Amino acid sequence: MDYPSLLLENAVSELSKLPGIGRRTALRFALHLLKNDPIVTSQLADSITKLRSEIKFCRICNSISDHETCFVCNDMKRNHGIVCVVENVRDVMAIENTHQYNGTYHVLGGIISPIEGIGAKDIDIEHLISRVREGGIEEIIMALPTTIEGDTTSFYINKMLIGCGVRVSAIARGVSVGDNIEFADEVTLGRSIANRLPFSEMYK
């Protein structure tokens, strides 16, 4: 498509680098910004520039933070003996939103994926092992995706933790709350049955 303006062309090119955004949607964004108050555009530009330049990664758990350490690692009311291992910050936010977890996190920043060329050294596993070796951690909860990559990463970390004296667990997999049994896929339903719990423990 030909653009009537080089400035527009540039903005569309940059906006279309956002994930899942093609040139057509990028053009819609650009024309929206042109139509709106200039303040909207400058606030957007400012906020993303600041985000990129000022945000920090927690030096303990690797989660994003405005300070040296994140709000979870700073919180002395939380149980620092339990560490939940997740792929990215979105997972931290999802678990935090359940208000069911009182431990801390470790954000790997990715999972082992030979196809994408991501090895064990490219994600933050080493740091996790050294956190465990420093002591004070009793349990590691694996909360990685149930894909080949996620399972590989979980197995790898589990292997690395042998002899470190920590309990390694994994989050429960099963039929979603509210889902019909008949529509659940076989693997999930199979796991739900295999990992059944005493009824009395279900609602504790």
Add this chain to the structure above:
Amino acid sequence: MDYPSLLLENAVSELSKLPGIGRRTALRFALHLLKNDPIVTSQLADSITKLRSEIKFCRICNSISDHETCFVCNDMKRNHGIVCVVENVRDVMAIENTHQYNGTYHVLGGIISPIEGIGAKDIDIEHLISRVREGGIEEIIMALPTTIEGDTTSFYINKMLIGCGVRVSAIARGVSVGDNIEFADEVTLGRSIANRLPFSEMYK
């Protein structure tokens, strides 16, 4: 959703003001920017800031441009006696991409819509009328959407142009090229039949 960082929260708020983008997608954008090279973010911020501050609107046809007048109005090879009236710049780009049109444009910047509180004074009709009154224009082609609002705007402009000595036409509506007749909606098919052309004129 709780955000682990105020900087992230701000970026998500601003990104979710883009059309069709909710907070979940905005978060995906923000985390994508965080993961990528800082240059990507600064280029994005720069391009939208420049777009908003430096872009001009062609003083003849109201289309967007890097200069005082747009590339169409500047082009002396084009037929300045024909003006195609469109709603917005996206329509100009769509028509330009056909490489079938050699006239100029007039971008209204909206259409009359009483529901949205947009009246005839809010869009660039007056400027179009004065362009016609200045002389040199023989034909006005209406290329507005076939909605109640689009039709209202077309009728209004047509009425304003009575006595100005210009021919007013409208782009043809009919079954799309490549579409099956059986799946065309009744109104479109009806128009296609009513506005049929001599076969010899079809491929001229």
